[in-house]
Amino acid sequence: MRRLTALLLILMLVMGLAPGMAEDETIIEIRDIAELKDVVNHPGAHFRLMNDLDLQDEDWTPIPFSGELDGGGYGIYNLEVTRVGGDVRTTIDGNMKKYDSVFAGLFSVAENANIHDLKVIGAHVEIDAETHCFAAIVAGYADNVDFTNVTVDGRARLNNYAVMTGVGGLAGFGWTAVNECQVRAELIFEDRNFDSRCEQFLGGILACGFCRILDCTVEIDGYDSCHGYVHNGGLVGMYWHCGKKNFLRDAKRTVTRNTVTGRIYFFEDNPDRRAYCSGDIGEPFKKKMKLNLFKNDTKGFERKELKENKEEAKKRRKAGIRYEVVLLPETCDNPEYELLVNLPSEGEWGYTEHVCTKCGYSWRDHYTAP
Template structure:
C-alpha cells in the first residue's frame, strides 16, 4: 500500500496535468466547505441587518411623530395662555348664562345640548389641587386609574380621592352603592356607561304614599355619603327594565347625601313597563343636598305599557324627593312618553317629603333652568304636571328664592302613537358626525347632529396623548395585582398614572435551566447544520476519487 502511494505521488509530481487536476479538485473542496458554512451565516446576517434597519426606521418615525406632537402641544399651549391658568376653574355662572342666551338667540334650531358653557374644553373645570401626599396624609385612598376605580366600587364605604381624569369607555359600569366620601379633586370621569340596575332595592313613595321596592342606576346606585368636585362628562345611562327603577347620572337614589360642586353632561334613557319610575339629570330619587352643580342633560322616559297607569317622574336635577338644591345651573332637553301620570319639571319632577310623617324645612334657591320638556300623557284622567321649576309640589315646606326659569319651555304633545326622542323618528333618523381632536388643554370628542330635529350632542371623549420622559413606580406589581407608575406630562406638567402588569423575576435556578435549554437549542442547530454539510462533503469526496481514478491511477497505454 505504501509503495503504491509513493508511486502515485511520483506520478502526480511528475505530470503537470496531474498536479493541475489535483489542485483544482482541492480548491473546489475548500470552496465548497467554505460556502457550506459562510452562506447560511451571510444570509442570517443580512436578514438581521434588514430587520434591524426596519426597526430603526420605525423607532425614528415614532420619535419624529412624538417630537412633532410635543412641539405642536407646546405651541398650542403657548397660543392659549391668554385664556388663563391651565388649572381647573369654577364657571362664572352669570357669564355662562349670558353667552348661552346669546347663542340661542343667534340660532333658533340650536338644541339645549348644543351649548353649555364651552364643554368642548377643560378650561372651566372645577378647581381643587390636592396632591397624592396630601391626600394620603388626610386619610384618603387614591384613585389614579380606571382599574383602581373599579376596585374601589366593590367597597360600600371609605374615603376616596380622584387624582387623574379617567376614560371609562371600555368599562360597562355597575352602579356603586356607597356611603362614604368621594372627593373628585377637580377631575373628570369621561364616557361613563351604565346599562344595568343595581343589585339592591330601596323603598320609594309615589304621590299617594304607596311604597315600592325600587332599583337604581347611575355612577352610584344608592348614595348615602358625600361627593364633591367631580365631573361626569359624556355619561350615558340607558336602561330597559320591567322593575321599579330610578335613574340619575350621578346617583339613582340618595339618602341624606351631600353633593357639592359637580359637573354633569350626559344622556339618560329609561324604557319600562313598571308603574313606578323616574329619570333625573343628577339624582333619580331621594333626599339630601346638591349645591353649586352644573348640569346639562338629555332625559328620555318611555312607558311601554299602554294599559296600566304608571307614576312617572322626570327632572333636570331630581325626578322625585326632597333634595335641597341651591345655586345650580341646569340645561334640560326632556322627552317623556307616558300612558299614566306625568310629573316633570326643569329642576324637580315632584317635591315630596317621605314617609308621610316627615317634617323638614328645605331650600331651593339661586338656580337657573333653561331648556325644554316635550311630553305626552295618554290618560283620560289627565294631570300633565310640567313646570319650569317643580312639576308637582306635595309639601310646601321649602324656601324658594331667586330661581330663574323664564326660558324654560313646556311642550305638550297630543299624539300618542309615536314615542318622543331627541332625534325624532329613530327608524329614519339621519345624523352627521364631526370629530374634534384633543389638545394639551382640551379633550377631543365627536359632535353628533341629527339633521331632522337639529338635536346635537358631544360623545366619545378622548384624552390627549401624554408625553412622559420617565416613569416612577408607585405601586409594585405582584402576581395577584397590577402595579401603578407615575410620570409627568412634559407639555402641561400634569401628573399621569398608568397600570403595569407583573413580570416574574428569573431566579438563578431558572437562569441555569434557561442556559441548558439554550445549549440544547444550539446543539440541535449544529446537528441540523451538520446534516446539511455531510452529504455535500461526501459528494465532493466522490468527485475527488473519480478524478484521481482517471488521472493519477490510470494505467498508461502503449502506442502501437
C-alpha cells in the same frame, strides 16, 4: 380609676389622639377603573380621584357608594350604563304606596355620602327595566347625599314597563343637598306599560324627592311619553318627603338662585290628566313641604305638551286603541349622521359630535380629556 380613664379619653379625643382618629384621615386614592370599582369594599371611607378617568369600552355595572368622594376637579368620562345595579330599595309615591325598586347610574345607590368637585362627562345611561326603576347619571337612589360642585354632562334614557319610575340628571329618587352643580342632560322616558297608570318622574337635578338646591345651572332636553301621571321639572319632577318625615324635620327645604334652560316635551295619556310640568319643580307640594322656592331663573325653559283631542281620546279608549306615540329628540325615520371631531384644548373637553344632516339633532360621545 374609671373616671380617670374617661377623662383621659376625653382629653385624647379633644387632642385628636384617640384610636381610630388617624384612620379617619386616610384618603383612598382612585387612579384607575379597578380602584373606582373597589369603593364598594370600603363603605364610608374618604376617596379622592387623582386623575381624569376614561370608562370608554367599560360596560359599567352601577355600584353602591357611601362616604366622601372628592373628585379633585377631575372627570369620570365616557361612562356607559345599560343595566341596573344589584341593590333594591323602597321608593314611595305621593299616595304613600311602597315599591321595591332598582336603580341605575354611575352609582346605583348613594347613601350618607358627600360627593364634591367631580365631573361626570359624556355619560350615557340607557335602561330597559321590567320592574320599578329610577335611572340617573350619577345616582339612581340618593339617601342623605350632599352634592357640591358636581358637573354632569350626558344622556339618560329609561324605558320602563312598571309603575313607579323616573329619570334624573343628577339623581333619581331621594333626599339630598345640591350646591353649585352644573347639569347638561338629555333625558328620555318611555312608558311601555299601557295597562296601569304609572307614577312617572323626570327632573334635571332629581326625579322625585326633596332637597336643598342652591346656585345650580341646568340645561335640560327632556322627552317624556307617559300613560299615567307625569311629574316633570327642570330641577325636580316631584318635591316630596318620600316617607322620610324624621329627616324632613332638620332638612333645609330651600330651592333658590338656580338657572334652568332648555325644554321638556311630554304627553300624558291619562283620562285623569294633571300634566305637572314646570321649569323649576313639576309638582312642588309647596305648603305641605314648607318649601322655600324663590328667585329661580326659568325664563329660558320651554314647557311643551303634546295634547290629544279630548273627544278623540275618549273614542280611542272606548275602542281599545293604544296611544302609541313615543317622543324622541331624533325625529327622522332614517337619520343620516355626520361625525364632527372636536379636539380637546386647555380646560376644554374634546368629543365627537354626531349631527343628523336631515333634522339637525346631535349628540356627543368619545370624550377626550383637556
